[in-house]
Amino acid sequence: MNVEVMREYLPLYWRALLLTLKVGWIGVLLAFLFGLICAVTIHLGIPVLRRLFKIYIELFRNTPLLVQLFFMYFALPKIGIRISPEVCGSLGLGLLGGAYMAETFRSGLEGIPAIQEESAASLGMNRLQIFCYVILPQTISVSIPGILANVIFLLKETSVFSVISLMDLMFTAKDLIGMYAKTIECLTLLVIFYLIMLLPVSILGSWLERRVRYAEFGD
Amino acid sequence: MNQELLEIRHLHKSYGEHTIIKDLNLTVHKGEVIVVIGPSGCGKSTLLRCINALEPIQDGQICIGGESIHKDDKNISEKRQKIGMVFQSYELFPHKTILDNITLAPVKVQKRKRAEAEKEAIELLGKVGLSGRKDDYPRQLSGGQKQRVAIVRALCMHPEILLLDEITAALDPEMVREVLEVVLDLAKNGSTMIIVTHEMAFAKAIADRVIFLDQGEIVEESTNPKRFFENPETDRAKKFLDNFQYEKN
Numbered sequence: 001m002n003v004e005v006m007r008e009y010l011p012l013y014w015r016a017l018l019l020t021l022k023v024g025w026i027g028v029l030l031a032f033l034f035g036l037i038c039a040v041t042i043h044l045g046i047p048v049l050r051r052l053f054k055i056y057i058e059l060f061r062n063t064p065l066l067v068q069l070f071f072m073y074f075a076l077p078k079i080g081i082r083i084s085p086e087v088c089g090s091l092g093l094g095l096l097g098g099a100y101m102a103e104t105f106r107s108g109l110e111g112i113p114a115i116q117e118e119s120a121a122s123l124g125m126n127r128l129q130i131f132c133y134v135i136l137p138q139t140i141s142v143s144i145p146g147i148l149a150n151v152i153f154l155l156k157e158t159s160v161f162s163v164i165s166l167m168d169l170m171f172t173a174k175d176l177i178g179m180y181a182k183t184i185e186c187l188t189l190l191v192i193f194y195l196i197m198l199l200p201v202s203i204l205g206s207w208l209e210r211r212v213r214y215a216e217f218g219d
Numbered sequence: 220m221n222q223e224l225l226e227i228r229h230l231h232k233s234y235g236e237h238t239i240i241k242d243l244n245l246t247v248h249k250g251e252v253i254v255v256i257g258p259s260g261c262g263k264s265t266l267l268r269c270i271n272a273l274e275p276i277q278d279g280q281i282c283i284g285g286e287s288i289h290k291d292d293k294n295i296s297e298k299r300q301k302i303g304m305v306f307q308s309y310e311l312f313p314h315k316t317i318l319d320n321i322t323l324a325p326v327k328v329q330k331r332k333r334a335e336a337e338k339e340a341i342e343l344l345g346k347v348g349l350s351g352r353k354d355d356y357p358r359q360l361s362g363g364q365k366q367r368v369a370i371v372r373a374l375c376m377h378p379e380i381l382l383l384d385e386i387t388a389a390l391d392p393e394m395v396r397e398v399l400e401v402v403l404d405l406a407k408n409g410s411t412m413i414i415v416t417h418e419m420a421f422a423k424a425i426a427d428r429v430i431f432l433d434q435g436e437i438v439e440e441s442t443n444p445k446r447f448f449e450n451p452e453t454d455r456a457k458k459f460l461d462n463f464q465y466e467k468n
Contacts, residue, residue, distance in 0.1 A: 119304070123328065133323060
């Protein structure tokens, strides 16, 4: 393994990491939002929308991200909808993740006993107040392990972005191998950079999980 | 004492085919303490839940302060502010401190100033012997302490009537007393209350009026609790009260 070569490639990997982080985290944020909106709508049983969101969840949970990206990047332009690779990546990740997050939030919501809602109602809170001050904070905190697993899963899924010519980590590694055939060096760097991206999330996540759990439930 | 606060007329409540409460009439006056007893499944808790409009009712009317209350009312949350309720399982909000549990509704619902609500909360906590626990979370408190906080939380909304639903049923015997003393104090200070309980000695001590409920009907009603508990008029009440007597023969 040639360390000198690896050092030479470093700037390219850093640039790819930044792009992956940017597109990835915007995607995660979108996923969080989509998931929350879906879960709440389904939980409250809002007609029509509820059904629509259920279809969305099943559609995106049961098709690979690769296919979703292909569709958005290559099929949509044929009907006049053209989106840049970056937007496409974030949006694809957000839509896929939204379906997963929705299920996570929904199981969290269902885990809050109905009598919590009643005790808030008996204090004169209206539905919105009950939801914002009593149900939602508890839902998010019981959902943290699930949310965390989804975030890590989604950030790893960014590795398929190369198919829509987004210069992410995977793309950079493949490109360099194609040009210079330094396979070991390039793949080692790839592993290291994925770890740089994901290890902090894991560590921060379990710390957060412990903290929130402790504040709420004791241990 | 003779101002009518709560009036229930011909209340009928059922779950599908199964009737829980049938044709129940009850008038509660300001400052009155009503104790409801009866075998489990007799509809005691359901009655309280109907009064607080947590349950839809099939027939009849429930009026609080002359105003009818029903689960589907548009301004139901406004009406519920007049009614305080304490549950068997406390139902404090686990993600909030004791102080926040108490002030959440006064601040968000009644739009009172936080400082003022907190001042009252701390004062009330002092009265139930918990002023030192305001920054703790519910999980750090014992059952009896949690239940006292739940009472304070209901009181801080200044309800006109307080509904207590078997509030000591989940507590260890030595914690029962600390909670019931608080309730006795409230009664002394003229709070209007409807209490569902299995603590007969407590019921006898606190009640202005005892209501014995069986199979969704008021079987016996007495404004003389002492006489009721010692010598009930109906056989059903007698049979029920005998459950609390032990004799070795």
